[in-house]
Amino acid sequence: MSDTGKSDDLAMFLQTQLEELLEMTDKDILEGTNPKDLTSENLAMITAAKAEAGRRRMFAAKAGMVVGKAFAISTMPQVSVAEARAFIESAMNDNHYTLAARTLGEMSDVDILRVYHQLHQLKSKSESPDNDKQ
Amino acid sequence: MNLSRTEVETELTSLSPADYRRIKIKAHTYSRGLTYLSPEDLIQETYIKLLGGERVFPIGVRPVTVVINAMHSEASNCRERERSGAIDHLVDVSTMSQPIDDDEGSSVVIPKIEVTPERILVARREFSAIETLVADDADLKDLVAAWSLELRGKEASDYLGWEINRYEAARKRLLRRLETKKEECK
Numbered sequence: 124m125s126d127t128g129k130s131d132d133l134a135m136f137l138q139t140q141l142e143e144l145l146e147m148t149d150k151d152i153l154e155g156t157n158p159k160d161l162t163s164e165n166l167a168m169i170t171a172a173k174a175e176a177g178r179r180r181m182f183a184a185k186a187g188m189v190v191g192k193a194f195a196i197s198t199m200p201q202v203s204v205a206e207a208r209a210f211i212e213s214a215m216n217d218n219h220y221t222l223a224a225r226t227l228g229e230m231s232d233v234d235i236l237r238v239y240h241q242l243h244q245l246k247s248k249s250e251s252p253d254n255d256k257q
Numbered sequence: 258m259n260l261s262r263t264e265v266e267t268e269l270t271s272l273s274p275a276d277y278r279r280i281k282i283k284a285h286t287y288s289r290g291l292t293y294l295s296p297e298d299l300i301q302e303t304y305i306k307l308l309g310g311e312r313v314f315p316i317g318v319r320p321v322t323v324v325i326n327a328m329h330s331e332a333s334n335c336r337e338r339e340r341s342g343a344i345d346h347l348v349d350v351s352t353m354s355q356p357i358d359d360d361e362g363s364s365v366v367i368p369k370i371e372v373t374p375e376r377i378l379v380a381r382r383e384f385s386a387i388e389t390l391v392a393d394d395a396d397l398k399d400l401v402a403a404w405s406l407e408l409r410g411k412e413a414s415d416y417l418g419w420e421i422n423r424y425e426a427a428r429k430r431l432l433r434r435l436e437t438k439k440e441e442c443k
Binding site: 132133135136137138139140141142143144145146147149151152153154155156158159161162164165166168169171172173175176179180 | 266269270272273274275277278279281282283286287297300301304305308309319321322325329383384387401403404405406407408409410425428429432433435
């Protein structure tokens with residue numbers, strides 16, 4: 124018999140089996156089984172499935188946060204420390220922003236870049252069209 | 258309209274023992290063609306998807322039907338993944354496989370498909386697996402053939418020339434046989 128023929132046979136077999144199963148009386152279906160065992164098994168299955176569904180939701184939420192963070196970082200402009208330092212210097216002369224009273228010379232490169240990105244985000248927000256509407 | 262997660266849980270919890278057995282019998286049938294999913298895994302995965310909202314649970318449909326349909330779909334997806342994956346789980350490593358004399362201890366692996374293609378071909382056909390399962394019982398073989406022609410109930414018993422009692426007894430026997438574990442059939 125060809126593969127296609129077998130595949131059709133299987134599909135029809137499965138459908139007929141389903142119809143028979145749904146039509147058979149509960150008494151016939153339960154013959155040779157302990158209904159209490161079946162109920163316990165079903166409840167155990169539900170409990171385990173609920174726990175796993177919760178774990179997967181948690182994992183998906185965490186993965187979403189990681190992706191969000193990565194997206195935020197990747198959308199930030201990449202600049203050198205010197206460029207970031209120059210940007211902060213000019214911002215210190217801009218009365219729109221208030222920077223803590225510390226000299227740029229005291230800040231580490233990491234701090235320089237962090238402050239640069241914070242300022243950049245603030246600047247972007249203040250220039251966004253949404254902000255104009257408010 | 259679909260049920261909420263809480264409503265889905267209520268429906269699953271309210272399944273009668275008979276409906277749960279119907280689900281189990283179908284899970285055994287569907288998982289017969291799968292390598293990595295046992296009937297219990299299949300029910301579990303289906304419940305996870307229904308309870309997690311990944312699969313919808315329509316209102317107004319008999320819950321046992323919803324679960325069985327979802328299981329069918331889940332089994333199809335799993336079967337597809339097994340077929341399209343990098344590893345062919347149905348190919349056994351032949352005893353003709355030989356280690357190679359190299360630094361990394363590699364082996365030339367000859368899959369058994371090259372040795373006995375018929376054996377692999379049969380393993381790939383779920384319907385053949387069902388036929389094999391009932392090969393020792395002439396009535397069950399006939400019943401499988403009738404169901405594969407979409408004949409059931411009185412129509413099937415007439416087609417087979419059986420009294421209805423004989424048909425019902427064979428039907429119960431077939432369903433029990435379908436619950437046989439795959440490893441017990443080898």
